[in-house]
Amino acid sequence: MTDAYIRLRGAPNFRDFGGYHTRDGRYVPQRKLFRSDVLAGLTPEDFGQVAGLGIRLVCDLRGALEREREPTPWPAGQSPEVLHMDVNADLRSGESCILDMLRESTTQAAAEAAMLQTYREIAHALQPHLAALFKRLAEGDGAPLIIHCTAGKDRTGVLAAVIQMALGAPREHVLADYLLTARYRDPARLELTIADLLLVLLGREPSRAVVSALAAVRESYLETALEVIELENGSLEGYLAAGGVDAATLREVRERLLAG
Secondary structure: OOOEEOOOOOOOOOEEOOOEEOOOOOEEOOOOEEEEOOOOOOOHHHHHHHHOOOOOEEEEOOOHHHHHHOOOOOOOOOOOEEEEOOOOOOHHHOOOOHHHHHHHOOOHHHHHHHHHHHHHHHHHHHHHHHHHHHHHHHHOOOOOEEEEOOOOOOHHHHHHHHHHHHHOOOHHHHHHHHHOHHHHOOHHHHHHHHHHHHHHHHOOOOOHHHHHHHHOOOHHHHHHHHHHHHHHHOOHHHHHHHOOOOHHHHHHHHHHHOEO
């Protein structure tokens, strides 16, 4: 696994999630697949770096309210195509049913259970959007690609894992790459954002333990999403097929993105 972090002042969780060998011995080149937290705070220097990546498509996983609160101020002439994939199974969207779980109990155990439920919901919520994304990748005009949500951790983490597994990445790589988020996110900013959001949504200040559980990057969280994908669909290929990504499209995506 290659750690290809790109330092952007306004998006500390921006990084390359390619650069690995697949199970069949091929290779995902770097500078094709990128993941990030919200892009609204990018500086002019940041946008200059992003322009150098030649981005063709941005998959924005945020809901409409999130996009309204923090639009991405693309410079004139630099805006790539944006594919809105509203995945509202996340606390930050303000629409997830896990809020009901947190209203009933704001203990650390409840927060951890809410995060596991969040990842189950993300796996379900992503599925209807996959056909549009994989169609673009198969046609050759969907990469270089940025996928992002608000924190770049949960929704982005699951979609990155789906893409990596679709390309043939070993499961241990997928999990290790997900855990890199713990290194690059800004934990203080993320925890402050979550605490402020919970105060607004729940009407009371959450405990530090609750905020930490919601901000955490844990292997068990992503494993929960992967288990849902596999148990309900038989395999990742079954999950993709149920989302409208047929075998021919998947083969073409691999041909487009893999080398060697």
